[in-house]
Amino acid sequence: MAAAACEKLGVCHAVVSPGSRSTPLTHAFARRDGIELTPVLDERSAAFYALGLARATGKPTVLVCTSGSAAAHYLPAVIEASESRVPLLMLTADRPDELRYCRAGQTIDQVKLFGTYVRWFAEVRDPDIRPESLRYWRNLLLNAVERCVYPVAGPVHLNVPFREPLEPVDLGDSADQFEAMLKHLEPIEPPEQRTPTPELNGSGMIIAGPAQPLDVERYVESLKLVAEKTNWPILADALSPARHYTETVPNVISCYDLILRQENTQPFTPEQVLQVGELPTSKVLRRWLQERQLPTVVLDPGDVNGDAAHTRSVACRCTLEAFAQNLHRNLRMDMAHTVRWLRADKQARTYLRDHLKGTPPAIFEGAVVRVMAAAVPDHTPVYVASSTPVRDFEWFWAGGDRKRRIYFNRGANGIDGTLSTALGIMQGLGKPGLLYTGDLALLHDTNGLLVAASRYFKSALTIVCINNSGGGIFEHLPISQQNEHFEALWATPQPVHLQRLAAAYDLAHELIEDVDTLRERLEHLPDRGVRLLEVQTDRKRDAGFRQKLFADFALPNEPNS
Template sequence: MHELLRSNLNFFWGGVIAETLSQCGIKHVIISPGSRSAPLTTGFALNEKIKTTPVLDERSAAFYALGLAKASGLPVALICTSGTAAANYLPAVIEARYARVPLIILTADRPPELRDCAAGQAIDQQKLFGDYIHWYHELALPNRALLPYMQKSLQQAWRKSLGCGGPVHLNIPFRDPLAPVVDGETWELSDDAIRAVHKETFSKRNVDLDSILADQSSVSRGLVIAGPDISTAPKKYARGVLNLAKALGWPILADTLSPMRHHGRMDEWVIAHYDCVLRDLELSDTLKPSAVIQIGPLPTCKVLRKWLSDLNVPTSIISLSLDNLDPLHRPANYIQASPNDFATHEVEPKRSDFLEIWLNENRKVAERFESAFGACDELFEGKISWLLEKHLPENTPVFVASSMPVRDVEFFWPANDKHFRFAANRGANGIDGTLSSAMGYVEGCGQPGVLLTGDLAFLHDQNGLLMAPEFEGSLTVIVINNNGGGIFEKLEISKFDPPFEQYFATPQNVDLAQISASHNLRHSAPTNWDAFISEIKSLPESGIRIIELKTNRKEDMAFRQKLFKK
């Protein structure tokens, strides 16, 4: 144990917390500066088995941790001081809760005697995040006799976060001293002071694929709907879902955040353009299934959700989570399993007329997009997603901002076998924290990646650029600069100006080249598709660069509507 952690009880306590979480499996901790958290910060910073990253802004720190945890599937820890610092974690905590991303939040706090008495930097931190966390506990004040209790609490935090797939919160009070001043006692990490903490495993219900197939054996007009998933074994996940669909002879409607869109030759099973297909009301009526199997959460697509809500067919939902994953409130049979469980099954592929109808309509849409984009010389936002699939290096991690970028990816990014790893903050569908989340995700994936974002989402989190000097990954940020919120052009309020332009579109008129220069980042602004393609065909090995594409949101919305009406 480092000498500083042997100086007094507080810093010894912080050192044991770090070592215990290290034994549980924590690999990465994001730390924001503060005084009350000094024992925690020092304990983790001096633990050679844990990677620590300092981030000034707690809001950026939390979203950065969120991205890291999405990439690894393992809990990432956050440390901040007392007061309003922890309140800045809330947006990322909400996203983690709904996206089922494991985070362990360690908030330092004033001791009980300094609460509710006008002491500085003291707020009520008890259950600060409410029902958005899976588990909350406040540790006792440091006490050598309570080491076994403290370690058990930390082990429980790890277990709850990993097992439930979401955030947990430990509030940790400290009295002075908040510096490693020597108190004359002997504080040493020995076998008597800390017990080894063993990783715990979680049993999964072993579901036999044959039993699922038997339940659906008489159904020829069925659909498999693969929702967003951040599987750390995407190839295995994709094989499992494909085995299920092949054995049933059903088409797979795959969200763009599902591994199904990007792993394996899926053109004979995966329907990528279901949003456009289902906009034809007469056609959508002929495509109604007689049964549905939903994998994980539903895709966010409003057209699909509205169509499903009007159906009255047997529905099964496959998920390891016991959360309610049906915003349509249909009668459903929950099957606690993972598609990974089906990956090794040998199945006999079946074909059905229903499958062929879906595939034929999907091909028609793909050909329509191919023709329209091939003839499109203007910088249309939607063509960016279409080109990225064609020209990005295989295996690229791709993070997509909520709002219009993720919808364009949903519309126009075809099924492929290029093994892209996709992520977005769609648990709560907000634009906050986009840049910080992408930085964490790409660094966690360990290879050069891309963020596709609009100008408002980028500017909303530009504090994330403060992490650029510490950033160890490679991130190419593609900013669609349409000078405002393009998605609001879809709303009825867009026909009324004022107040639309000032209060909804909210154009910012910010020079992104100057922002890039102030952080010593490379910036480019291609004015044609050939220049853009040359920028994305290869990605830099390290650092952050910004590619800005200036578009016209009103013209782009009209182009989308024309494409869909066809």
């Protein structure tokens, strides 16, 4: 019943982990031709793989697991789905009432297991084939799938107790009766939201934060319309489509982090700010906004406070598309302000290009990002891991019009589930893609290699792994210079040979020793399977190089305020 209703409501993917108590659910989804079923052994990996599928398709992905601790392994992915608004529907099998709270095996308290991280929870009553029960299940699943996508997309949890026997039974006429009850159902789609649009006049800036829209072309056309109506510069995070569609979107600024490190930033200070979605990764930008306390419109169709810089902000609860259509043209355009930003950005980009030319023979991590930006084919989906990779991506991925689709887990900003999410995205998209990650993020999700090596993964993924023997991001903290336990307790280098790890799963591996070889390997991506390109770097040297690179930059002929 659950599987039939989910299929009718537009669900096209389900990810199951093996177990006894979940047998009825697993069997039901296995019988639905319209739902692609993927078995994943480890529940944490399964949940992140499902998250990737939902991210790529925009539709709820179903997760099925057995009773006991199995569902608890979903929690990291549930948190990420909640924070980044990705639709997941968890169906967790459970023991019936009489087996709870009596030390029965594989039984824990699963009621509201995920707390406030789900959009909705329901403890499902025992299934049976009475007509009133069939109607109950129909409406229950309708409500659950709808809550996954509206009013704010996210995870939903249904806890489903089963009594033995668990094996499939013949439902007789009840199966046809239930199918007839589903005839009027249609796939759930989120409604378009509209709201009054504030006036944007005078000098300003648009901050385009991380975004993973399903319809990228519509998103960038809407951002273009806002930019044209305001003539404001767009400070575009590397995780925003704006930085990858610069022929469509005008006035894109990619080096704002470097520009705002200057001693005098008054010439770049606008009268007003439009923040589209979340703030970018840059701490420099966040500190600058916090200090300046500029009037800010935060454009976000969700229901939470999106102003992490605590500026003088007001929320505008609508989509970018609706906002762009309703926005009036700027009546007091300040061309000089936008030109000032564009000139400074060009100078900063030239500085980075010139100073990253001479990094061989040792490979600098930022140079790896520059090579990826230049070599990866147009339209390629790229997944960026959290920690140092996303920051190097922000600093060193220059703007362009190569139309790459950028994916990430920045809801909770964790490194968990990196590989599994990337695999799910590429499977959902059905095209070859790239994962840019560090060694710790990859090792944190090695169970994802079970998915990579399985026959159920039918897409392709090239992994570029920066192996700097530990957590490079911590090298930028004061503790790295002051604590004798830094290596063991913060950097945490792992004694793992990535070549041997890849061999254990029969995956292709290559150690990249220079940027020219990396460029050659990235210009043509395999269309099937998973390969690992390992780039070994020196995290301490690279941390020092970044710091000097940023400190030495100075804008020539800074404009007067």
